[in-house]
Amino acid sequence: MSDKLLSMTHLVGGYGGNDILKGASLTVAQDEVVVIVGPNGAGKSTLMKSAFGLVNIREGNIVFQGEDITNMRPDLIVRRGMSYVPQEKNVFPSMTVLENLEMGAYLRRDDYSAQLERIFEIFPRLKERRKQLAGSMSGGERQMVAMGRALMLDPKLILLDEPTAGLSPLFIEQTFDRIVEVNKMGIGILMVEQNAKQALEIAHRGYVLAMGRNRYEDTGAGLLGNREIAEMFLGG
């Protein structure tokens, strides 16, 4: 398992007394794009959030870069090279784009201007709009700000919670293109997506989750080609 960036094994847990995860497992290798799909209420977001210490895990363990991080505090996980982009409320609305990015680098005491330039190369729009308040931007632009913020610490792995939710088709395509570019920087990506077909097209591997357990696990293309899955989860 040492070549795995992240491995989550037989996780059982949830938020209050109810277990949402009932033995789910998942791995992400270095440089991999992994997508979690499945019906509503399957525990997709919960599984991803558990990697970031946001879910109370009762059984199973989570290992990131060889270290057990099960139930570790999010601010300590960030320091270890994992970033998380929430689905909603993922920017600081009363701060400018540049300030949002600076907050992403809050933990860095060194000069991060090179990293900022790299992010501006992937998201040129953020450079144009760096003085604009994040709260006044469109949903798609906010998603770019949020991803840019998550990249400031130069993480090994980024978690994306439904990055294209509520976006127009044009922006959905652009967002997936950006995700591929980020991945090419050598950053592993784990995401939950409603637009399952498009997400699986850019994914190396995918997991189908149902009732808090793994249902299928295959390459992105493999899942797309599986007729049963296509009928059940991908809208025919």
Next chain:
Amino acid sequence: MDFIDLLQLLIYGVVLGSILTLGAIGVSLLFGILRFSNFAHGDLMTVGAYVAYAVISSFGLPIWAGLPVAMITSALVAVAVDQSVYRRLRRTKPVILLISSFGMALVVRAIVQLIWGPQDRALVKGIQIPIRLGDIVIRPDHLWIIGGTLVIVILLHLFLSRTRMGKAMRALSDNMDLARVTGIDAERVIIWTWALGGALAGAAGLFLALDARLTPMMGWTALLPIFAAAILGGFGKPYGAIVGGMVIGIVSEMSTAVLPSAYKPAIAFAVMIIMLIVKPNGLLGGRK
């Protein structure tokens, strides 16, 4: 009531507005991050003013030397109260924090009374020679208050917009959950927010004592117009508190042109209530 009298009242209004502004910024900053209204804020002002008075009078220092003393004292008291009391209540309901801050207000005021007694004291002794500009009369104290507030507000703006800690405070106020997953150490930022809010309260307390007299009740009496100012500007928005403080200060003083001055606090509340009905989020759109 002629034009000169109104101008004179306007100056008094700006002086009162300066004091309210400094208090309201602290209340607003703390509300933005901790989501509770600190009822002990007025008494933080009182304690800063009294300690500054004690230091000035026992060492024979000039008044301006009292400003850093008041600011540091109130900041330290604010952080101490937070770490000893409020920190343990961080995960409870806001109403519990609210009531405990009411209790802390009584405790701080009682300590001030125990040490300095319940009687009034004058911060400045002797007669001051007012400055005359045509028919308008300005007390030198008032120039200090207005000038001091201006400098503090500019420094605050630079702090919030230029420094790492200032930006982190705004980030926490915007979205606490996102700030945490971004890696910002919330507890550390909260401590600095108390220190900042406390320091501003200390300055407000000293200016209040300079404008009137030192009494153990001075901060408590100022608390309600300060809340009115913070609500008017939009709770949780420090820049709104500046606007709110000035509006409440000026309207209160100007009202004495037509109403007995005993109605000043009532006017502050009338403005606040109208605001809550017309635009509940405040002038600058604060939190609900």
